[in-house]
Amino acid sequence: MNDMDKKSILVCCGPGCLSDNSDEVLANFKQKLQGQDIDIKAVVKGTGCQGLCEMGPLVRILPQDILYCKVRAADVDEIIEKTIIGNDIVERLLYHDTDSKKGVVSSNQIDFYRGQKKIALRNVGLIDPKNIDDYIAQDGYSALKKVLTQESREYAIDEIERSGLRGRGGAGFPTGIKWRQCAEFEEKPKYVICNGDEGDPGAFMDRSIIEGDPHSVIEGMTICAYAIGANNGFMYIRDEYFLAISNMTHALKQARASGFLGKNILGSGFDFDIEIVRGGGAFVCGESTALIASIEGRVGEPRAKYIHSNEQGLWYKPTVLNNVETWANVPFIINQGAERFGKIGTKKSKGTKVFSLVGKVKNTGLIEVPMGMPLRQIIFDIGGGINGNRKFKAVQTGGPSGGCIPEDHLDINVDFDSLAEAGSMMGSGGMIVMDDRSCMVDVARYYLNFLSGESCGKCIPCREGIKRMLEILNDICCGKGREGDLELLMEIAETVEEASLCGLGKTAPNPVITTLRYFKDEYIAHIKEKRCPAGVCRELTSYHIDQELCRGCGLCSKQCPQDAIAKRDKYFAIDESLCVKCGSCIDTCRFDAIKVGGRISCK
């Protein structure tokens, strides 16, 4: 038997699946297959995130490409028997198409995967991150070999520059230019840093890459180090990312043992090594200068960037700092060539972008799409549309200081520039979808509240400005909004945006500015009519049952966690003094009889 006949069982051990106990599934497979005395032609691997977290734990079987969803440890026997030993499919574990309700066997027939294009995630979910041979089998370290043994420093910088790669960590600065500028400074030593802070709540793009394909980050950094002439690198990973730190530590050891890191790499005479730094977890520490301060052992506060890190970065030495995803793109570009990479994406944003798609979409998960894909396609095709077929309201991109984009902008092509034009930003790739049950004032308030704790508090516009904008938003949400509040909000927002020192302050007003731009009527309803149209702000919401529409089925009454709904005469009615506005009655009512109104004045 040759290896080609061998089946691979890929058990997803990404963050989502692990939280659903995919480690038990993996252990079970390993144990069962070991114990089998018949000759089973299969290898089992725990992989990084396979993407469709919503349906996890996922198990993929190659080469047939069968995807099983929501797999439990108890399903393992059946899978081995039917699919591994036999050539059958376990129908009940397949993904079922949301429209046709039919089972779909292979992942490339599923809408979620169909429109995607994987570059940064090319190996994530496919290889065993703990096995360097798996990476090498996918062309791993061949880009480094190419640069070190056949090509030159200049070649690497040229290729990256010509590819049009822009930083994936937020600002979208052209990576090649960054490298070139740094290479031109003569001061030594130089440093290479990987930014794996990923402080956006709910984001897991960078985490998934470090966990699922650590070697591609190492290879990217090593190529850059060679190109600019650095011998030391730092991998800054946030402290909570245990698995990422453990997989990366392991990968670094393996890379050293195989001669891809350390002294005299691949016999070229070039030395480079990488040290892991565990980040303290503050959101602002992801900002490049704060991150550098933190590596230096100082308080993680930003400093002005009038002199770039390229020139004076870590310990005031020339430094290239890139995001995890940026690094993971590098070996692909070197291997496949700048032209091929440049063909993907839009004119000014080349390649792909990884997003964590979360919120009220059917298919939540980790996705990578070509730059320029319309937002609508991401949300409705890949994401499968809105949960419960409710109405789409807005999508928040760019992390906590990104902006909210409404329905009538859904056809914009997602790239750095068009998102900025819409008032939002790419950020590092958070994408949170909201339905008609989200109050946009409350959403702005939520993000400002986050930022009020995460701003470093050093400069006045950011600290005091966020505090006062938050105060106004809090007031508006509980019915204490006043005449003139919206003007005051905008006045503060404009100054915070312009006069703050770092990117956090400069972007912090985005949630306020975009919701004011696209959902002003909601603000006005809160302030003037004392009503929260989405029924979220408790003080401004009352629920009642429309007696014309109510058929008296009583389902809502059973669902209500507060026992606030009871039958009065013929109809059901809500006791306002008990109701907490959780919305479960709205979700259960099949006759659309529960109505949301404004504040009850007598309260």
Add this chain to the structure above:
Amino acid sequence: MQIVIDGKTCDAKRGEFLLDIAKRNGIDIPTLCHLDALPGEGNCRMCIVEVLERGRSRVVTSCIYPVKRPVEVLTNTPKIIKMRKTLVMLLASRVPENDMIYQLCEQYDVKPPMRFTKDPTEECILCRLCVRACEEIKLNAISTVNRGITKKISTPFDEPSDTCIGCGACAYVCPTNAIKIHDKNGKRYMWNKSFELLKCEKCGEYFTTRENFEYVNKQLECKEPKILCDKCKKTQAQENLRDIFSTYEM
């Protein structure tokens, strides 16, 4: 190299900070967190100006902006003034009872909105000059603690600091007089700590804390120092000089 600030051509060295160049040329840019002896904070943002370069305008912080190319600078455009007003408004909402900020309000014609909750006891604008001053004398008795809107200046764990010597340098540099020193009955109280005050051997006035006196003399490696206040020290020095000169004349 030459740059133009508000229409005036000024000589500048590469890397020099905009604020310093403006000052040297008699152009006034407001500052709160900058002292010539303690530069580089960049926190208050009052010193923002517009820099015009290649047809584009950028708002920069003049106290920390190093000049690299000949540029044109505008320090008082309507945009800058509007932002300074908002900054003053935010400050006045933070320290509603502070005289110094009140004066700024008058100067910028700012009426802080009534809608914000205010803390009448707050006087600190977190410019961090006090922390810097304390760092300079290598005591690090105070620092900023917390992040975001709960940031404040304090001693470690809000306890009396082991290293504080009651020298008052922090209070001396504070632009809003937020740090209070209470001298009473031969004792000084500040930062939750009390110190013994020393009397000048000559004039009999209390002039510093024992801790400060000892710290300074240790730094100067002065074995048997006289307990003299600054004023008396000066007169004493003058007298000594006079003695020396008179011996020469003889």
